[in-house]
Amino acid sequence: MSEEAIYYPTYGEALTAHAAEMPDQIALRFGDRTTDYKTYDRHATQIANGLAAMGLSKGDRIAYFGKNSDRSVELAMGAARAGIVFIPIIWRLSPKEVDFILNDSGAKILFVEPEFAAQLPFEGETIQTDDSFDSWRDGQSDAPVTTEVGAQDALLQLYTSGTTGLPKGVVLSHHNGTNLRPLMKKHNIYWYCAERGETMIFAMPYGHIAGVGTALGAVLGGQELIIHREFDPALMIADTQKYQVAWIFIVPAALGIMLAHPDAANADFSSVKGLTYGASPIPLDMLKEGVERLKCDFAQLYGLTETFGTVISLSPGDHKPENVKGREHVMKSAGQPMPGVEVRILDEDLNPLPAGETGEVAIKSDCVMLGYWNRPEENAKAMIGDGWFRTGDAGMLDEEGYLYIQDRIKDMIISGGENVYPAEVESAVYGHPDIADIAVIGIPDEKWGEAVKAVVVAKPGSGLTEQDVIAYAKDNIAGFKCPKTVDFIDALPRNPSGKILRRELRAPYWEGKERAVN
Template structure:
């Protein structure tokens, strides 16, 4: 099975995607995906070539995904929230044969790429082309999607996902999320994330109706739930918080299951959400490299207070275990180690990153997540800390090394460390701890403004502390646990 074959099996007059007031059926999606595939072939895109997309959420994203799948191409998701230099770096790494961009996002691209404007050129680009798939051989183990996430050094890494990886998502939807062809799924996460495209394929892959939000506006999300009778949704905790804080009004009683993940959910927020919204909640854990969720905390598990901090147990088709990251031996019950995953969902590796691929994928098939956790006797996983110093703010992964590299160049900065501190709205937010240069008196405003010229706004510090020296161990490594201690009980 391939993504293109899956779509062919679903072609009907049932609604597939609704976005910005427009609904297309599965038959229309099937036909338009084939037209995209023919347009790619006509324009010289060969099997294995990268085709990049830079746009906010829109129906055309899925037309391009399935179209690229039928043309044997690899769709590359570009994060429009990044600063232009960051987008340029990722685009240079992916080297796409073609870029499809929204009119507003097109301005973020560097010159030198062939671009199809999704707002002004897309319809003409596919007009008159066949509505049946082109004769391009495609296999289940071909790479079809490449999504980027920063590494611990701040360098972007393109995780390569195959048709076979992504075709677990409908199974995930049916088994973990309780979805079916009758489900109406609200998708608000950005499609350049696995929590967007991967989660979107759950209901879509089962023949259900997807309500695609172009942006996260709590009032619009609530209105869409009522208008379309939404049964399922996935939200990062920050969006759950926003939804609870939005003015009351819309009827949300159609909701059956809200899945949450992408960042830790506090017990207080989770209990409030369960009490206010009255539907079932499903906690999930996964990553781009695993093509989505690998564990789930089932709705019934939420009745057990001792499990509310757990990310659940492995889904049936995965092996998920905790290992000593130094020895590689399995960790005993209750002992913290690194989460590792062995699954058909695991990435085949990073694009142009053989060393990082080798460090992530073991010879016997385990994927090293870099996340620390312990497992109880029943197999429930509890995230303990991060082996990597990653900060998760509003569902976005932020790596301190990248922010430190940017802030270190600010005038008057001699040394800097970046940590995550609690945020009521975003879960975590970025704090820079700065040692001023001799005789210099930089302000917090100066440091933040400098960072914003070099990084996406969500990665930039929201506060700055000034200190005489950073705490270090005997080998000179900054003791970030010491820096975080005053802010985390």
């Protein structure tokens, strides 16, 4: 059987296969450190045995708090091999948010980068991912792991903010992530399944599915993963040239920053086969500039944490004006379903709507999560039977099967690729003694796609200022979730049942826009 057709039920099995067939191929590159597949495989086994020696067993959970590194990637694979659920936490979250996640998740051990260790209140055992981590890992047995791990076993637990303001743990299985690759190969979705040995840069935050998913996808396909601690436009440009990078995944805001960097003007991007982007649509002018500078294929990816990332894609062909002449509108879509993915548009009673009508986007796929951790009510709302999952996005399917995202039913804001829920921000800010009422909305922003705005009703005679509100928010939630601007009004618009009419608040800022997402 050819490599293209192989289905690896678990990530551990994929790593073992690559280690046996191309042991000397570089798997991980982080700064001056390189790790080949033979060593990567051994390290994953040692980490798995090390976790077992600490008393952990299949189904237990460990957390990681820090930025991207080769150690954090190896840790994920070691946990996967042991059947232990891996919980990477977004490092930009506030201590209060991280504390909630650690308590909710049931993590028994926290692995943390030294620079963050002092700020985390964790009662369990903590291991720092510095040189001492290497010593711990290398001191463990490299005997084969005896724990049986199957395709449907839990692999990841990623926390996504919720409409209630409390983060939810999205539990994903091995199969959620491994099932698509054979289908992608069969249907030549080449921009989503790089070849063995090809190079790709990993620079997106590890606590997101776009981050840890990229790292896991590389081991599934046998690629060389070039790891950046965080997005750095100069480093991305330099490494693309130095290591002849073939594939880049990035959010549009980061692409704009990279293209604007002085080093981009004379950079040699000739090795790049394709650039995939997600989290928000790409502005047409940025797309044109990107294609002109990089001269490679562009593809849009749409998905959610709950679907292990991509389930819809706008192909490279649909990014080329000559291919869509007379139907240029498809360039404004999220794309078409990937092989093995079904999409429906539902009305308020969860009945399917015909093409051309707007409703809630629902997905059916083997990529759909196992469920939310300890959230039975949330699961009942989202998982509606026969494998269908409600995304919370409002969209429309056209006659050709292209999906157009129109709005966000759950009011989510995407700023620079980060998800922000209004209810979470409102809950964090409402405690200010001078705030009588508050609503949070997303408004267009040229650099970040959307920016967070608070609309506040101040208590009479308080003298509350914009800076007061922003400073209070920063004490309670991560900086990227805090309002960038504040408007003061006399009363918030509400419907007869008392619900805030966010759409009415957003309307002036989105006037002239074709959709209420940016």
